[in-house]
Amino acid sequence: MDIEVVCNELTRWREVDRPAAALADGEARLRVDRFGFSSNNVSYAVIGEMLRYWEAFPAADADPGDDVTWGRVPVWGFAEVVESRSSNVGVGERLFGFLPMSTELVITPGKANEAEVTDTSPHRAVLAGPYNAYRRCATDPAYRADREELQMLLYPLYFTSFVIDDFLADNDDFGAEQVVISSASAKTALGAAHLMHARGLTTVALTSPGNVEFCRSLGVYDQVLTYDDVASIAQVPSVFVDVSGDQRVVGAVHRHLADQLTHSMIVGDTHWDSAPADHAGPLPGPAQAFLFAPNQIKKRSRDRGADVLAQKMAEAWAAYADWAAGWICLERVAGPAAVIDVFRSYLAGRVDPRVGTVCTMVAEEIPA
Numbered sequence: 001m002d003i004e005v006v007c008n009e010l011t012r013w014r015e016v017d018r019p020a021a022a023l024a025d026g027e028a029r030l031r032v033d034r035f036g037f038s039s040n041n042v043s044y045a046v047i048g049e050m051l052r053y054w055e056a057f058p059a060a061d062a063d064p065g066d067d068v069t070w071g072r073v074p075v076w077g078f079a080e081v082v083e084s085r086s087s088n089v090g091v092g093e094r095l096f097g098f099l100p101m102s103t104e105l106v107i108t109p110g111k112a113n114e115a116e117v118t119d120t121s122p123h124r125a126v127l128a129g130p131y132n133a134y135r136r137c138a139t140d141p142a143y144r145a146d147r148e149e150l151q152m153l154l155y156p157l158y159f160t161s162f163v164i165d166d167f168l169a170d171n172d173d174f175g176a177e178q179v180v181i182s183s184a185s186a187k188t189a190l191g192a193a194h195l196m197h198a199r200g201l202t203t204v205a206l207t208s209p210g211n212v213e214f215c216r217s218l219g220v221y222d223q224v225l226t227y228d229d230v231a232s233i234a235q236v237p238s239v240f241v242d243v244s245g246d247q248r249v250v251g252a253v254h255r256h257l258a259d260q261l262t263h264s265m266i267v268g269d270t271h272w273d274s275a276p277a278d279h280a281g282p283l284p285g286p287a288q289a290f291l292f293a294p295n296q297i298k299k300r301s302r303d304r305g306a307d308v309l310a311q312k313m314a315e316a317w318a319a320y321a322d323w324a325a326g327w328i329c330l331e332r333v334a335g336p337a338a339v340i341d342v343f344r345s346y347l348a349g350r351v352d353p354r355v356g357t358v359c360t361m362v363a364e365e366i367p368a
Helices: 039-046 145-170 187-198 209-217 227-232 247-260 293-304 306-324 336-347
Strands: 002-006 009-016 028-037 074-084 094-100 104-107 109-112 116-119 133-136 178-181 202-207 223-226 238-242 261-266 329-334 355-360
Touching: 002 336, 009 039, 009 336, 028 094, 028 145, 028 336, 039 074, 039 145, 039 187, 039 336, 074 145, 094 145, 145 187, 145 261, 145 293, 145 306, 145 355, 178 187, 187 202, 187 306, 202 209, 202 227, 209 223, 223 227, 227 247, 238 247, 247 261, 293 306, 329 336, 336 355
Parallel strands: 178 202, 178 238, 202 223, 238 261, 329 355
Antiparallel strands: 002 009, 028 074, 028 104, 028 355, 074 094, 094 133, 109 116, 116 133
């Protein structure tokens, strides 16, 4: 069973029940167990064409006479190998990685080592390496069985958080005295703020009025402002980390900080349905630059060594997970209809930032 949405009309969805195909030599069948859902997955869908996320898990054809393109929204979660015709992965292995909102997935495990296996299916060749790698839970230094729900919900977002902070540190924070973060209640933003706060950077949160107290309560932001209060940001050398994708906010920040803005980073698109920009032509300050996390990880792996980087990431994740466990509220849903309701809620921005949603596609299997 698969959930599919129309790529350019995300509120339209369908269930597709396709029979399990026999495995070819070199393939393995994964039973999708549970996966996390957050605004990050909405971003995958919104920028799915630009970054080719729709190609990770090909969808079924449109119905006759229906001139639309269907796609499967990627999520992060755990799966179990239930059948294998590959020498690189064995039945019973538990894996963590990029999955579709489905009950199963067939992969072609190619490159493999003690830590992970990589799906080398031809249609996934367009994706960056981390999106094709499945971590072996038995050897993953970041894995703890009692923290699976936190891992599926927060680890992929924290991976981006870690890279945001690492990229800034790698560039001496572009000489900034403060970092301004939009959509500050988003979990990617919180992870980045947690890291920046720990190393003494001044952090400024931009958020909606309803999330001001939540952001203040966490203690990782030095200043919390609403989007209408951009003029209250100190005009000192600053980096802007844009998680919202709201072009009106981008314009306001650039106009206010102007030449004091030393770097402007695009990370996400949580405000995917926001109004278009209220400006024409280039804005003051530097042009926005998209952060592509795999490129920074590749660079830092060369700089430090992949094993050292993985260990540093695991240590940072452990500290963050300890902190996040104190405020996150877990919501568990089961069955395709309930999963779609969750997707719709995130599309509409109706989810409490304290909530983390854990999903399973099998209705009778309510996650523990």
